[in-house]
Amino acid sequence: MPELAPTLAVVGGGQLARMMAQPAIALGLPLRLLAEAPGVSAAQVIPDQLVGDHRDLDTLRAVTAGCSVVTFDHEHVPTEHLHALEADGVAVRPGPDALVHAQDKGVMRERLAALGVPCPRNAIVTSAAEVEAFGFPCVLKTTRGGYDGKGVWFVDRAEDGAGDWAEVCAEAFAVARETGVRILAEERVDFRRELSALVARSPSGQAAAYPVVASTQRDGICHEVIAPAPDLDPDLAASAQQVALRIAGELGVTGVLAVELFETTDGRILVNELAMRPHNTGHWTQDGAVTSQFENHLRAVMDLPLGSPAPRARWTVMVNILGGPDPEVGRLWDGYPHAMARDPHLRVHLYGKEPRPGRKVGHVNAYGDDLEDCLERARHAAAWFRGDLGNESE
Amino acid sequence: MPELAPTLAVVGGGQLARMMAQPAIALGLPLRLLAEAPGVSAAQVIPDQLVGDHRDLDTLRAVTAGCSVVTFDHEHVPTEHLHALEADGVAVRPGPDALVHAQDKGVMRERLAALGVPCPRNAIVTSAAEVEAFGFPCVLKTTRGGYDGKGVWFVDRAEDGAGDWAEVCAEAFAVARETGVRILAEERVDFRRELSALVARSPSGQAAAYPVVASTQRDGICHEVIAPAPDLDPDLAASAQQVALRIAGELGVTGVLAVELFETTDGRILVNELAMRPHNTGHWTQDGAVTSQFENHLRAVMDLPLGSPAPRARWTVMVNILGGPDPEVGRLWDGYPHAMARDPHLRVHLYGKEPRPGRKVGHVNAYGDDLEDCLERARHAAAWFRGDLGNESE
Numbered sequence: 001m002p003e004l005a006p007t008l009a010v011v012g013g014g015q016l017a018r019m020m021a022q023p024a025i026a027l028g029l030p031l032r033l034l035a036e037a038p039g040v041s042a043a044q045v046i047p048d049q050l051v052g053d054h055r056d057l058d059t060l061r062a063v064t065a066g067c068s069v070v071t072f073d074h075e076h077v078p079t080e081h082l083h084a085l086e087a088d089g090v091a092v093r094p095g096p097d098a099l100v101h102a103q104d105k106g107v108m109r110e111r112l113a114a115l116g117v118p119c120p121r122n123a124i125v126t127s128a129a130e131v132e133a134f135g136f137p138c139v140l141k142t143t144r145g146g147y148d149g150k151g152v153w154f155v156d157r158a159e160d161g162a163g164d165w166a167e168v169c170a171e172a173f174a175v176a177r178e179t180g181v182r183i184l185a186e187e188r189v190d191f192r193r194e195l196s197a198l199v200a201r202s203p204s205g206q207a208a209a210y211p212v213v214a215s216t217q218r219d220g221i222c223h224e225v226i227a228p229a230p231d232l233d234p235d236l237a238a239s240a241q242q243v244a245l246r247i248a249g250e251l252g253v254t255g256v257l258a259v260e261l262f263e264t265t266d267g268r269i270l271v272n273e274l275a276m277r278p279h280n281t282g283h284w285t286q287d288g289a290v291t292s293q294f295e296n297h298l299r300a301v302m303d304l305p306l307g308s309p310a311p312r313a314r315w316t317v318m319v320n321i322l323g324g325p326d327p328e329v330g331r332l333w334d335g336y337p338h339a340m341a342r343d344p345h346l347r348v349h350l351y352g353k354e355p356r357p358g359r360k361v362g363h364v365n366a367y368g369d370d371l372e373d374c375l376e377r378a379r380h381a382a383a384w385f386r387g388d389l390g391n392e393s394e
Numbered sequence: 395m396p397e398l399a400p401t402l403a404v405v406g407g408g409q410l411a412r413m414m415a416q417p418a419i420a421l422g423l424p425l426r427l428l429a430e431a432p433g434v435s436a437a438q439v440i441p442d443q444l445v446g447d448h449r450d451l452d453t454l455r456a457v458t459a460g461c462s463v464v465t466f467d468h469e470h471v472p473t474e475h476l477h478a479l480e481a482d483g484v485a486v487r488p489g490p491d492a493l494v495h496a497q498d499k500g501v502m503r504e505r506l507a508a509l510g511v512p513c514p515r516n517a518i519v520t521s522a523a524e525v526e527a528f529g530f531p532c533v534l535k536t537t538r539g540g541y542d543g544k545g546v547w548f549v550d551r552a553e554d555g556a557g558d559w560a561e562v563c564a565e566a567f568a569v570a571r572e573t574g575v576r577i578l579a580e581e582r583v584d585f586r587r588e589l590s591a592l593v594a595r596s597p598s599g600q601a602a603a604y605p606v607v608a609s610t611q612r613d614g615i616c617h618e619v620i621a622p623a624p625d626l627d628p629d630l631a632a633s634a635q636q637v638a639l640r641i642a643g644e645l646g647v648t649g650v651l652a653v654e655l656f657e658t659t660d661g662r663i664l665v666n667e668l669a670m671r672p673h674n675t676g677h678w679t680q681d682g683a684v685t686s687q688f689e690n691h692l693r694a695v696m697d698l699p700l701g702s703p704a705p706r707a708r709w710t711v712m713v714n715i716l717g718g719p720d721p722e723v724g725r726l727w728d729g730y731p732h733a734m735a736r737d738p739h740l741r742v743h744l745y746g747k748e749p750r751p752g753r754k755v756g757h758v759n760a761y762g763d764d765l766e767d768c769l770e771r772a773r774h775a776a777a778w779f780r781g782d783l784g785n786e787s788e
Contacts, residue, residue: 004723004727022420024439025415028746044424047437047441291738329397330399336698344684
């Protein structure tokens, strides 16, 4: 039977897959979802779905059957399964040889070093003694499986109490042994702020670079994004975009690549992390750019021409909505009357997730000509939904 | 079990319900769909669905069970069923007493006359003799069930061949008898162009008015919309918005109300049609306004504060994509590489419908500072998808 459009398989039912569903509706692109459980964020909004384990090859084969392309909500599908899908004739985008750089920080650091891309000083370490030799203060990271502050340890030799650092090291190495991963040590960079350079790249090699944004993390979780990064030196912005485009090209990334960067106090940029999927630092594009990162991810993996990444407003501010300390199930919906009445220009994005303390359950975007006004509006709304106005950012 | 948000029932699985699904995802608002057949436009994108007949009360009760609110993709649900749902305790939005004015043109004309809203001269007619007495040229319309040029006849006494008009009348009255509706005669208005005034109104009485747009019809089907209407006298624009707000308020409309208007050659506005749902003349809002008509429809029927209807660009042009004379199933998808590569700023919206000659299968939006440029881009893309560039609008 002839079809209106090819079907795209999406592995993972989180909010990123959910937000891909919106442009997929407009593009007339059918999605087939592999969800980790019934009723998860994306499973609420994508009819064609399978519930199963993304670590199981048969399940992956079932969800990609009849699909020419598969893409991802997360980076946790085992590399060998991705190769098996490719051998089956499914286009895996991003492909396993690119994706491994977002899955394994050790591989990523090695490759970026080979490309001459500036990174924080780093080394694979296997013992507390090696950490000490690497030098303090440093950060220990599991090479695989860490996210949102998990699998990350800050290590310092406190002047007033030796010994603590060794405990932290012991914990990190225990986790590494348990989960069969390595530990990467990285210098603690003296940074002015964190930046993110987001690009989309198609298999044909077309690429689009979004404006470089500034992001604020709290407890390892992205909290706030300002697009574009205020007062960013134009040359530094250009080189951040060039680094992202170069990495996307050299690694053969298809889809969205987010390059998280440190802007150092002495005016350099260093690559912190890579993500090969729509990224929290690109959520502002839903309301602030001509083409959202979610649409450009779909266009890229389907090898369609990319949409313009140009901003639609002078400033766009994104603030994440996290579950508050004392979450109630209906709190987000119940927060609408105030948030919407106060600010008819506010853009709210909820993920259909039950608020639990610290859990990302949505975000708000505010755009306009006045940065302070956008910040105030977005921060107020996010704090309101969190039920936590007393701790509102200033 | 406590729930994150109430569920909204939507009756009808066409493209309007499909396009409600996009803001519903962002709002975290679960939809439950009554689709007329499996796999129709909205059924492709809303997981929680029932297939059945909207003229069957038991089916309507099944789809609204557990929903506090029901809304519509179309205006074809029988009024008595809507009253029955209200008696069951479901909030029907728009309610039956408002909706009847969009369902029955006879009732609508009577009510607008009572309100003193300017309309074309009109009368219910029951015979060819009454049509002759009404005067030529005129338009005959079935009071119920007509849309997109169906149930509409243009009647004129041709100077060179009497008799034709009587045949047209006979056809109209035959259709009326068959379907049990009345025939409304309306004067053929000497109009400069057609305008549309779109408002959203919530049960609490809050209302938001979008900029008045100019629309072009072809063969009774909306073809092109320019937002805002070029060179529209500001006083006339304001009175068009006031008429729409007044009708929404007096009729107790909840959700989106589209008031289609004639701008007469002598500078007046006359109400042509009412629609109480998102409307083709409001599709430009998806990319051209702060809040789309689809989001404001959802916010209105859920009695949430409305979003700003302000435009985001100086001009937005919407052109419908119709099935061409020789449609191929894959033509829309296959049209992407050219359309997207030529215009990275173009916004495309496809409905997941198989192209058949003259069928609405999607639309494009183009926005910017230069109206001629927007028109050229949107018309080119729509003609390209139609496979009909030779007939491109000039």
